[in-house]
Amino acid sequence: MLDALVIAPHPDDAELGMGGAIASMKAAGWRVGVLDLTSGEPTPHGTPEIRAAETAAATLVLGLDWRENLGLPNRCLQNTLDARRQLAEVIRRVRPRWLFAPYWIDAHPDHTAATQLVEDARFWGKLTKTDMAGDPFHAERIFYYYCVHLRLAVQPAFVLDISSHWETKLAAIRCYASQFVTGRPTGPHSFLDQLRDEAAYWGRLIGRPYGEPFASREPLALSGLDRLF
Numbered sequence: 001m002l003d004a005l006v007i008a009p010h011p012d013d014a015e016l017g018m019g020g021a022i023a024s025m026k027a028a029g030w031r032v033g034v035l036d037l038t039s040g041e042p043t044p045h046g047t048p049e050i051r052a053a054e055t056a057a058a059t060l061v062l063g064l065d066w067r068e069n070l071g072l073p074n075r076c077l078q079n080t081l082d083a084r085r086q087l088a089e090v091i092r093r094v095r096p097r098w099l100f101a102p103y104w105i106d107a108h109p110d111h112t113a114a115t116q117l118v119e120d121a122r123f124w125g126k127l128t129k130t131d132m133a134g135d136p137f138h139a140e141r142i143f144y145y146y147c148v149h150l151r152l153a154v155q156p157a158f159v160l161d162i163s164s165h166w167e168t169k170l171a172a173i174r175c176y177a178s179q180f181v182t183g184r185p186t187g188p189h190s191f192l193d194q195l196r197d198e199a200a201y202w203g204r205l206i207g208r209p210y211g212e213p214f215a216s217r218e219p220l221a222l223s224g225l226d227r228l229f
């Protein structure tokens with residue numbers, strides 16, 4: 001059903017980490033979905049209702065084909081057997097060719113729990129002789145996006161050129177005003193400015209205006225070198 005499923009601990013992590021890649025995949029005609037694992041609330045300036053409305057607005061901006069929230073506990077996300085089963089059942093239902101998970105090193109325990117949960121649920125997705133809903137399914141690839149609460153000096157597996165999609169990413173992130181605008185410093189070093197600087201940094205490393213980095217635990221498989229630049 002889906003070409004790619006982005007799994008996010010909180011509503012806004014998918015947009016922050018790979019909003020440009022999502023817009024890029026959509027522009028290429030892929031069917032792309034986002035599964036938020038928790039509500040992301042409480043936060044200092046958000047409420048569940050505000051966050052849900054912001055998420056709906058960002059979903060429209062990105063043109064997602066599918067988005068749901070698994071309803072797991074925010075701040076207390078854990079890779080439990082029950083959570084793994086719930087996520088595996090979603091994977092068996094939407095059958096994404098590729099999965100995207102948060103990067104495995106992070107200060108936020110929900111994020112590192114999400115990484116483990118996605119990897120384990122991906123494996124459970126293919127199990128036979130189980131009472132899980134849906135038919136067995138194994139996502140071909142899993143890549144990791146960076147929405148990290150640490151200042152890491154990372155060595156990504158690849159950097160995607162998102163120059164044509166930067167404005168879409170920014171518009172999607174602006175939807176989450178309760179997270180990135182309200183109560184944040186304005187002026188030349190606002191959060192959104194820092195985000196632009198980061199995208200420009202990754203773009204500079206590949207000779208393009210804006211980029212997004214991705215990690216992979218396995219080597220990348222290329223059928224040819226024609227897509228490299």
Ligand SMILES: [Zn+2]
Binds near residue numbers: 009010013108111147
């Ligand atoms: Zn998060």
